[in-house]
Amino acid sequence: MVKRKDNTWQFKVSFALAILMLFLVFGYFTQSFLEIRKVKPVSVAIERLSGSVTESDITPKTVPVNETENREVPAQ
Amino acid sequence: MSMGRVIEALAWASLLAAFVIGQIAAQTDYEALLQKQLPDVKLIRSQASKELPVVYRMEVDGKESPDAIVMSEGIGYGGPLVIGIKARRTDEGAKLNEILMLSHKETPSFMERLNQKHFFRQFAGKSVTDNYIVGDDIDAVSGATVSSEGFTAAIREAVHLGAVQHLNLPRSWQEPGWHLGGNEFILVALFVLAFVGVYRRDKLAKYARYLVTVGALVFVGFYANVSLNLGNIAGIFMGYIPSPKQHPMWWIMMIGALGSVVIVGRNIYCHKICPFKVVQDLLQKISGVKLRIKPEIQRKSRALIFFLSWIALMLVFLSAHPALGSYEPFAMMFSLEGLGIQWYILPAALLSSLFVPSFWCRLFCPVGLYLNEIVRLRRSIRERLFGGGRKPPTASGKTTKTIKVDQG
Secondary structure, three states, X not given: OHHHHHHHHHHHHHHHHHHHHHHHHHHHHHHHHHHHHHHOHHHHHHHHHHOOXXXXXXXXXXXXXXXXXXXXXXXX | OOHHHHHHHHXXXXXXXXXHHHHHHOOOOXXXXXXXXXXXXXXXXXXXOOOOOEEEEEEEOOEEEXXXXXXXXXXXXXXXXXXXXXXXXXXXXXXXXXXXXXXXXXXXXXXXXXXHOOHHHHHOOOEOXXXXXXXXXXXXXXXXXXXXXXXXXXXXXXXXHHHHHOOOOOOOOOOOOOXXXXXXXXXXXXXXXXXXXXXXXXXXXHHHHHHHHHHHHHHHHHHOOOOOOXXXXXXXXXXXXXXXXXXXXXXXXXXXXXXXXXXXXXXXXXXXXXXXXXXXXXXXXXXXXXXXXXXXXXXXXXXXXXXXXXXHHHHHHHHOOHHHHOOXXXXXXXXXXXXXXXXXXXXXXXXXXXXXXXXXXXHOOHHHHXXXXXXXXXXXXXXXXXXXXXXOEXXXXXXXXXXXXXXX
């Protein structure tokens, strides 16, 4: 009986930790999803397949997140 | 057809659709990106090559500029990367003047590390006839070595093409050879020692296990930061496979991890080489607390990880960007650099591992699940071929013990 009570307490704590982690992972997915929304891959793909826009209309949207941060101007 | 089969079929179909959409959307017009970064310049493309790398002459205010831009592609840890380099003629010869980042799929923490260590600054003012070889005239950033190699290769290709096509210079530089050195040797040695630790039961095996534990944490984790993650697996499906000549570490890791499960049916990577497993085990030793997970939850964890993997792969395939779906805390743990919510996932995983043994491996790790699934598949194929009751022989000639499978 005592052992079962011990287990219940342990199960509850480990379950709570798992739920916390699950929330965080879903938070990460949401963060990634918001990044992807900037690129709009589904609408870009549909537009490309239907041929309704030109390449240059679309491509600037596909600039990666760190584009400006990664631009280096080494030589002064 | 059962509900499970229907869900499985829908999951595969949606992944295929996401992959196709992502590939169509990812076809980027790099010239437009280049023009966007240089709005005041007229770019005149060389007709010598239709594919990358491509040389551009430049016109500013109707006058031809002494600068040239070369756009080139390399392969980083996360996938292909495209850069433009601007080379300038000076009295001392042509020099590399500017690097323009057009596209990359590297994990944000790797890019942070490259930027913080001023990796790109070492290219400043280099002659276009220099070698541009990591370990020769370019220093890699530890913890982002594959990314360093990828960017260096793209820059090298661009600079040398510009030197030949635009400046008509003779090829006086050294071509990169196989990049096999101490790092590759250590990684191979770790896998060999891991096998020794698994298959032998003597004093040598004990020392081997200690060495592998330390090596996994220090070398695979903190030094090289080459632990496997979902992004690597997704990258393979998307064809982001680096050349063995350029990234032998990637190949050694893949061959070691996949080879051990396919050839000998043991998940050596998860149990011995994964540095995050070592961290979790250390935390367990420190706390001494071993909370149990409800067996029902443990059983359902397999389905949970598949579900999380499905979401992650959908994000990866839609964006054609492997790092975006990789929810594991590995890269951040060993570089201590991350973005947004990653800063919360890592401490939560470490805290949980302090109380629950191998918390991340048992409930959330997709790499572990996939490797263990291959072990299971291999075992079922062997049982079908050799009969259900017979256990397959091990390398040492003894019958195998039941392989410990963390997930469910």
